[in-house]
Amino acid sequence: MTLKFHNTLSGEIDEFKPQTPGKALIYTCGPTVYDYATIGNLASYIYWDTLVRVLMANNYQVVRVMNITDVGHLTSDADEGEDKLEKGAKRDGKNAWEIASFYTKAFISDINQLNFIQPQYLAKASDYIPDQLNLIRKLKEKGYTYQIDDGIYFDTSKFPTYADFAHLDLDAQKAGARVEFNPEKRNHSDFALWKFTPTGTKRDMEWEAPSDLLDSGTQKVMGFPGWHLECSAISMAILGETLDIHTGGIDHIPVHHTNEIAQSEAANGVKFCNYWLHNEFLKVNGTKISKSLGNYFTLSDLVKKGFSPLDFRMFVLQGNYRNEGNFTFEGLQAAKNRLLNWRNIAALRHQTHDTIKSDADTNQDEKTVSLYATPQALIEALNDDLGTPEGLKIIDDAFSTLLSKKLASINQAALIQLLQTIDDVLGLKLLETTPDIDDETKQFIIQRNTFRDLKQWDKADEIRNQLLDRGIVLRDSQNETIWEYSNKVSD
Numbered sequence: 472m473t474l475k476f477h478n479t480l481s482g483e484i485d486e487f488k489p490q491t492p493g494k495a496l497i498y499t500c501g502p503t504v505y506d507y508a509t510i511g512n513l514a515s516y517i518y519w520d521t522l523v524r525v526l527m528a529n530n531y532q533v534v535r536v537m538n539i540t541d542v543g544h545l546t547s548d549a550d551e552g553e554d555k556l557e558k559g560a561k562r563d564g565k566n567a568w569e570i571a572s573f574y575t576k577a578f579i580s581d582i583n584q585l586n587f588i589q590p591q592y593l594a595k596a597s598d599y600i601p602d603q604l605n606l607i608r609k610l611k612e613k614g615y616t617y618q619i620d621d622g623i624y625f626d627t628s629k630f631p632t633y634a635d636f637a638h639l640d641l642d643a644q645k646a647g648a649r650v651e652f653n654p655e656k657r658n659h660s661d662f663a664l665w666k667f668t669p670t671g672t673k674r675d676m677e678w679e680a681p682s683d684l685l686d687s688g689t690q691k692v693m694g695f696p697g698w699h700l701e702c703s704a705i706s707m708a709i710l711g712e713t714l715d716i717h718t719g720g721i722d723h724i725p726v727h728h729t730n731e732i733a734q735s736e737a738a739n740g741v742k743f744c745n746y747w748l749h750n751e752f753l754k755v756n757g758t759k760i761s762k763s764l765g766n767y768f769t770l771s772d773l774v775k776k777g778f779s780p781l782d783f784r785m786f787v788l789q790g791n792y793r794n795e796g797n798f799t800f801e802g803l804q805a806a807k808n809r810l811l812n813w814r815n816i817a818a819l820r821h822q823t824h825d826t827i828k829s830d831a832d833t834n835q836d837e838k839t840v841s842l843y844a845t846p847q848a849l850i851e852a853l854n855d856d857l858g859t860p861e862g863l864k865i866i867d868d869a870f871s872t873l874l875s876k877k878l879a880s881i882n883q884a885a886l887i888q889l890l891q892t893i894d895d896v897l898g899l900k901l902l903e904t905t906p907d908i909d910d911e912t913k914q915f916i917i918q919r920n921t922f923r924d925l926k927q928w929d930k931a932d933e934i935r936n937q938l939l940d941r942g943i944v945l946r947d948s949q950n951e952t953i954w955e956y957s958n959k960v961s962d
């Protein structure tokens with residue numbers, strides 16, 4: 472099977488060819504832990520979790536790193552403004568270390584609730600300060616750095632292909648430059664590798680810059696890494712000099728990822744990454760997610776409104792990662808309904824006969840033709856640049872075919888195999904969230920059907936209502952009764 476992705480580096484859909492056959496080295500830019508993740512942040516991570524699942528379905532061994540930015544991410548991309556962590560600390564009346572620890576735990580709780588395959592490495596920027604300093608040292612030795620009043624900078628004019636990745640027009644950028652840029656910077660696009668703590672201030676997170684990194688004659692000074700540096704240093708430390716896949720939001724292309732490429736390739740002299748995957752934004756009610764607009768929803772906001780994290784996962788998978796998404800509660804409700812329908816199909820496995828028949832043994836008329844082929848078709852759809860909407864459509868089609876069949880014609884083994892594949896690649900926990908009903912409930916259904924056969928409608932309805940209290944509804948079709956979950960099943 473061929474696996475293809477849209478690669479920002481080439482601008483085309485490229486066939487995935489890892490450096491080592493059967494192995495994929497992935498780096499994902501992780502959260503800045505100064506606040507709860509928004510549903511927009513989480514949507515992008517849902518796509519990258521799906522990417523990991525798809526690689527695994529293609530028998531790749533995935534080694535994945537996600538960083539946790541707990542220091543150095545300033546409120547402006549231009550190396551100006553406050554450190555987001557220090558700002559969050561002031562807001563919450565805690566110090567930056569406490570803020571980082573609190574929101575890192577909140578993030579991990581979110582991704583567990585969303586059923587992520589956790590990256591093998593969740594690497595905190597503050598745990599990799601020596602690696603970041605070493606990277607600066609390497610760049611300094613090769614002549615890529617210079618020091619000004621507020622820090623050590625990367626000289627982008629020394630890296631001739633700087634503008635290529637994002638197709639930047641550096642002259643136009645220079646012309647439109649805002650006044651707050653440090654005028655000591657040699658080029659508009661130069662970025663901070665290390666920022667000095669301003670004189671007279673004490674940061675919660677700061678480290679002493681080693682003297683060999685500083686211009687001679689510089690006094691002892693505390694400081695902290697520039698935001699871009701951590702991703703290069705962490706990925707090199709864990710995954711080596713060249714990555715197979717790097718993922719992130721499209722907003723990272725012109726600055727953050729451009730800078731990662733420049734500093735990594737300048738330091739190592741080899742290509743930093745072969746495949747760059749970027750997701751589009753999720754908007755809320757057609758507008759950009761922002762605190763001031765009051766649409767800054769978190770996962771727990773959705774849960775408070777009666778939706779499960781997996782409802783949200785379904786919502787996100789309905790869109791393609793390269794298209795802008797639009798979150799509405801109506802859309803989330805539709806996703807919730809779709810997931811409930813899928814769970815009710817999953818529950819059919821408890822109601823089919825145990826006999827395992829292959830398609831060949833099944834009577835041609837009753838055969839659920841597509842069931843065996845569906846897992847393969849699903850994976851092929853996802854292999855085509857993470858085609859989740861197409862994958863979901865394939866599942867819907869297979870499921871609606873099932874609904875038109877009598878229970879006896881549903882091949883239980885093939886159904887279970889399909890459900891397992893869906894869970895593997897989409898992470899929706901269909902098997903785990905659809906337990907069989909207990910024996911007492913089964914007895915109720917038998918009694919109810921007996922009353923119904925005897926045309927004792929009152930008694931039959933009474934039992935139907937009792938079942939409803941247990942979260943079970945009955946659907947009578949083609950002379951048989953199928954039980955379904957009425958609405959809420961726990962995740």
Ligand SMILES: [Zn+2]
Binds near residue numbers: 500702727731
């Ligand atoms: Zn990054």
